[in-house]
Amino acid sequence: MSSSPSSRIQNPALRRKVMSAADAAALIPPGATVGMSGFTGAGYPKQVPQALAARMQAERAAGRPFQIDLWTGASTAPELDGALAQADGLRRRLPFQSDPLCRERINAGAIDYVDIHLSHVAQHAWFGFLGRMQVAVVEVLGILPDGRLIPSTAVGNNKTWLEIADQVILEVNALPPAEMEGMHDIYYGTAIPPRRQPIHLTQPTERIGEPYLRVDPAKVIAVVETCQGDRNTAFAKPDATSNQIAAHIIDFLAHEVKMDRLPQNMLPLQSGVGNVANAVLTGLLDGPFDHLLGFTEVLQDGMLELIKRGKMTAASATAISLSSEAQKEFNDHIAFYRDRIVLRPQEISNHPELVRRLGVIAMNAMIEADIYGNINSTHILGTGMMNGIGGSGDYARNGYLSFFVTPSVAKGGAVSCIVPMVSHVDHTEHDTQIIVTEQGLADLRGLSPRQRAQVVIDRCAHPDYRPLLQDYFDRARRQGAQHTPHLLGEALSWHDRCLRTGSMRP
Ligand code: COA
Secondary structure, eight states, X not given: OOSSTGGGBOOHHHHTTBOOHHHHHTTSOTTOEEEEOOBTTBSOOSSHHHHHHXXXXXXXXXXXOOOEEEEOSSOOOIIIIIHHHHTTOEEEEESOOOOHHHXXXXXXXXXXXXXXXXXXXXXXXXHTTTOOOOEEEEEEEEEOTTSOEEEOSBOTTHHHHHHXXXXXXXXXXXXXXXXXXXXXXXXXXOOOTTSOOOOOOOSTTOOOSXXXXXXXXXXXEEEEEEOOOOOOOOOOOOOHHHHHHHHHHHHHHHHHHHTTSSOTTOSOEEEOSSHHHHHHHHHHTTXXXXXXXXXXXXXXXXXXXXXXXXXXXXXEESEEOOOHHHHHHHHHTHHHHHTTEEEOOHHHHTOHHHHHHHTXXXXXXXXXXXXXXXXXXXXETTTEEOSOOTTHHHHHHHSSEEEEEOOSEEGGGTEESEESSOSSOSBOGGGOOEEEETTEEEEOTTOOHHHHHHHHHHHHSOTTTHHHHHHHHHHHHHTSOOSSOOOTTTTTHHHHHHHHHSOSOO
């Protein structure tokens, strides 16, 4: 397939539907529920959302407010979430975002944000739990003569959006390498309970579906040609803190191998979003493990480098989200990576059945943990949304091992990431096995709450906050017999102090 947009549209009927982004955006009615492609800044439509935002702004100026409900795979980019938030065009948003403007509007109470486990989204939409979808806007890399679609750099929820939307707008992007054709594995074997069958994926990069997305051509109302790259994510260079976190994890994994609780080449790895999770994977480059496998939702720079250096044999994901240098490496060696990476719908990449059966090792970053192992992945000081839960819950609850990682302090030390009680709970103590900071690693498996608290304080707290946590725990225990000792009047006082003074320090 060539790289010119038009030559990527090989179906004559769909070629006749090519139009400008503005004309396509004009087909989206005010108040519609719109499903767009996009997962962690990859594979999102580039032109139609911006044209829609321009139309929203013009309508607003004319006194006619224009908003939509927007569902995606996960986070997108300034051209999508940013543009629509700027135009005050989002009424309801799900299931995950990380855009600064969108976040600001959510935290101002202007957008109803519904933060959902990423494995739940497609099925909840399919079950009809979320209402009807009028329009899907999906980026693809090409249209075959028979109308099937070559998926883009992210698969996300596209299969489901194309199935359930009343109408479909396709953006055909000519920039990603045409040689990506064949990388994808779209599974069409699921059904709604009680007809649902087991998913026969028995090793992470096995193919159980087909390389193309299906769409009913009669539903396609517009095709827009684009030639534009994804949002490239710049990752912070691993620093002393993230290197220490990675070293603790590698020591722990080596010990698990020695104890015969893990095979020498480990089990499939999942790594979450953000700088810290990316840095942990970078740390594995120098670790003692070879022939690794990835079973993750987003493949970032760290995992690409493991594949490049031969430390990881192959990986399964739903999206590829890279920095510009890693993107160049991927494009320049596409044949190499096409053989080693499989991109799947997020309902499969994050599927609890598969995560549990394959024995995934889950590593996710967090905002804060409490001494008992409850985890806050999403909220700053209990009330402000950061990004969302993403797939962290899908992997943490079902993984063979589940790590949550964070530097022990944030905001230059003014905030402790280990607190008496988390200000918001995303993952309960029941789903948390191992907590890691640069200070050390707390292995909570098999421990009671009081045992957990002592290990978390000793191993993970920053020295500036450790005596304060110990004092809290000691006083809570002295109160009398309790299974999970707390001083309820004080449990959130660290957050309250931070809100008032800008610091958790007394
Ligand atoms: N209190 C206040 N702010 C905090 C904080 C805390 N306890 N912990 C972190 N932060 C702030 C940091 O200061 C930083 O702010 P800045 O952007 O203003 O500098 C920001 O949160 C990000 O922190 P950073 O240390 O750079 O972490 P990260 O890039 O690794 O992201 C999460 C961490 C938790 C925000 C991110 O991993 C996330 O959104 N996770 C939830 C979704 C998820 O786990 N998905 C995984 C499946 S793919």
